[in-house]
Structure formats: structure tokens, C-alpha cells
Amino acid sequence: AQSVAQPEDQVNVAEGNPLTVKCTYSVSGNPYLFWYVQYPNRGLQFLLKYITGDNLVKGSYGFEAEFNKSQTSFHLKKPSALVSDSALYFCAVGNAGNMLTFGGGTRLMVKP
Amino acid sequence: DAGVIQSPRHEVTEMGQEVTLRCKPISGHDYLFWYRQTMMRGLELLIYFNNNVPIDDSGMPEDRFSAKMPNASFSTLKIQPSEPRDSAVYFCASSLMVGFADTQYFGPGTRLTVL
Numbered sequence: 001a002q003s004v005a006q007p008e009d010q011v012n013v014a015e016g017n018p019l020t021v022k023c024t025y026s027v028s029g030n031p032y033l034f035w036y037v038q039y040p041n042r043g044l045q046f047l048l049k050y051i052t053g054d055n056l057v058k059g060s061y062g063f064e065a066e067f068n069k070s071q072t073s074f075h076l077k078k079p080s081a082l083v084s085d086s087a088l089y090f091c092a093v094g095n096a097g098n099m100l101t102f103g104g105g106t107r108l109m110v111k112p
Numbered sequence: 113d114a115g116v117i118q119s120p121r122h123e124v125t126e127m128g129q130e131v132t133l134r135c136k137p138i139s140g141h142d143y144l145f146w147y148r149q150t151m152m153r154g155l156e157l158l159i160y161f162n163n164n165v166p167i168d169d170s171g172m173p174e175d176r177f178s179a180k181m182p183n184a185s186f187s188t189l190k191i192q193p194s195e196p197r198d199s200a201v202y203f204c205a206s207s208l209m210v211g212f213a214d215t216q217y218f219g220p221g222t223r224l225t226v227l
Binding site: 032042051 | 116154155157160168203205213215216217218219220221223
């Protein structure tokens, strides 16, 4: 069975500093990896995905993520955090023929 | 495109009442998903449809829950009778025909409170 782990319930970072939100996965075959963001009282919004190709994926709002097959990781990163980035972030994994499995979410708090 | 539309946005009902949640997917999307989000259990997939046909309903918690998709532009999730433990945010999402590598687009959700 496929699974996703987001080991940190919350990540705190100061505005202007780089941020990393961690995600590791377990899946058979080649993985499809996604990051979504959820703002308060809103649905999940797509940030970026890795299907194949370049291991570094660039997405919306200046976010990027790096696919690391050997470490089965897909960490979300941003060089300079904004207060407006504060939200709940979800990593998800799937593969051909299988539904997406979402992680438990990581709350990102960016302080001025 | 208006995105995925859900109604109502908020629903407060009493235990034992029937609740119907509605979803309009993005036009042209052949997959439709219903999720439930709670603090305790996170985001759970309840059921999904492909071309209006239910494919996997293994996530539906029990027989009190039912979902239909009578046409490509409309789906309902019904709870009858509702119980306080059904209180959650219910999301609908849709994606294109290409399947699971494709991005799912989520609606704003329906916050259900069962008293």
C-alpha cells in the first residue's frame, strides 16, 4: 500500500528566511507526487507536481520541490518565505492506476 | 472556468436529519472525487467517479452515506440519517480524463455540523 509521511505537524520560519516542508513516500513503481496548499476556510489548491523528468519541479508562488528517488522524498522549498505563505500544506503520492494518498498536512507559520 | 462549485458552503443540522451536499465539477473533467476532512483523520477519500460511474466507494464510512452522479455536471453526497460524528468539511474535486497523474482541482468545501 502506498503512503505519505509529513513528519512535522508545524514548521515555523521568519519572513525572508528559506523554508522547507518535508515529505517522504512509499509506493510501488514510479511515483506521482503532488503538493497542495490549503488556506483557512478554503479548498486545497494545487502547487506543483512531479510525474517524470527533471527532479527539481517549480510551482506556483515561488515554491519548488525536489524529487529524490534514493531517499523517497519530495520536500517543498522556497528561498524566501512570506507571511502570506502561512497555510496548511499537503503532500500526496500516487502511481499508475492508484488513487492519490494524502499526508496528514504540515502547518507553516511565517512570522514577520 | 468557475472551478469546482460546491453547495451549500455551510450546513448545520440536527442528528437524524438527511443531509445532501452538491458538487459541480469543472466542465470536461471526467473524474470526480468526494473527500472528508477532519482534525482527527485528516483528508479521506470517500468515493470517486469516472464518466459518472462510481469506481471505488471503499472509503464510504457506512451505509448511511451514498453518492450519485446523474450526469457529467452534477454529483451529490447524501447522509441519511446524519450523526454528530459526521461533522467535518466535505470536499469535491475533479480532474481530466488522464487519470491519477492529473491534477485534482478542489472545490471550497462544505462545512457540515451535526448537532
